[in-house]
Amino acid sequence: MKKNYYQQLAFMGFLLIILFAFQNYRSKPKENFSDVHFITNNIAALQLTEFNPNDLDEKQWKNLGFTEKQTATILNYKKIVGGKFLSKEQFRKCFAVSKDKFSELEPFLLLPDSNREAKINRFKFEKKSIAVHRKFNPDLYTKDDWIKMGFSERQAEAIIKYKNYLGGSFVSKEKFRECFIISEENYQKLSGYLILPEKTAAGFSRYANNSISNTSKIQYRPFDPNTLDTEGWKSLGFSDKQAQTIVNYRDRNLKGSFKSIEDIQKCFVISAKKLNEMKPFIRLNAASMGTVDNTRPEAKQQEKTDFSKVDLNAITFRQLLEFGFDEKAAGSMIGFRKKLGGFMNKEQILTTYNIDIPLMQKLLSTAQLNTSNIARYTIYEAPEDWLKNHPYFKYSADKIIFYRLSEKDEKKLWKLLKIKPEYEAKMKLYLK
Incomplete structure (x- = not known):
């Protein structure tokens, strides 16, 4: 009993001491903290202007408010994505850049908004102001002359290549205008200064x-x-x-x-x-x-054709009529064959418009197909007009012509073209 009594007494004394200390604390005058200011990293104080994040070094990233570790992470991330940020969307994915930080920087970033927009821009040539002050013969202009006029290096190379494609001369203003590198706006600027005939001479062939x-x-x-x-x-x-x-x-x-x-x-x-x-x-x-x-x-022996000896890449309109096709079907097959430059396999023939499928299958099972005389090129050697007119290549012709100027690795070139596998397979039938 005595033990419990002393424990209660000690506990009461401890409470009295705490209450006394608290009373003394409240009785002291309060200090004035009105002049105390916390240091903040205020991005607005940096007075940002538009900038390209690809141009910043380590010090400049730190000046934007990033820590040393964050800066190192950003620079490593840039290396991982190929040494260059392509879009705001890509920059935002760097985990060292918080959502709030990106919101502060985003209005000042000189980058396309999305990766898709960045890829589209890669197909466009850099716009420069074209300056011309006197009449000139474009046939005499070198790559450097076109660059001095305001065209980019790639544009200049493409213009020279187009001239060579025509046979070494632009021939006429009409032909000059057809160069896909030269926009309508730039053509209007140059037209009055070109020392070339207005129209292409009759019978011209490159x-x-x-x-x-x-x-x-x-x-x-x-x-x-x-x-x-x-x-x-x-x-x-x-x-x-x-x-x-x-x-x-x-x-x-x-x-x-x-x-x-x-x-x-x-x-x-x-x-x-x-x-x-x-x-x-x-x-x-x-x-x-x-x-x-x-x-x-x-x-009488010449009236009938032995179709087992006929080559489908040489069969004539008359022979198709003889086999039983109507004029529309025969014309369609021969027309399609001419556009392709020849059939590489029998399956292609079945895709001909207006064709009688059962009758064609009968012909395919009878006749031969010789592909040895069909023109085939590498993707780098293929003539531009061939690319633009071939049914399998014409929709990708401009991309091929543009990318093969700079990309010499064929595997990388195909990746840049981003063609569906089934279309790529068709195209490769006509490539070496």
């Missing part, structure tokens, strides 16, 4: 320089114009484009065959001089014209 200029070197032999393919016409001195035009004219306009010398003369790419050179060697055979001389005993 392929002229590629054709055999000295026709005396051509060793003519008797030939049937209805059996010649593009290579056959090229061996007679015609350019790629001219040869293709002749074959198209024969197969489409004349439904597969020349019936007379006059038909050949009407093809606009065959000049009168050239026709006179060829005329002694032209042999128009009745069988290839789709007509039969009934006075000849072998005529």
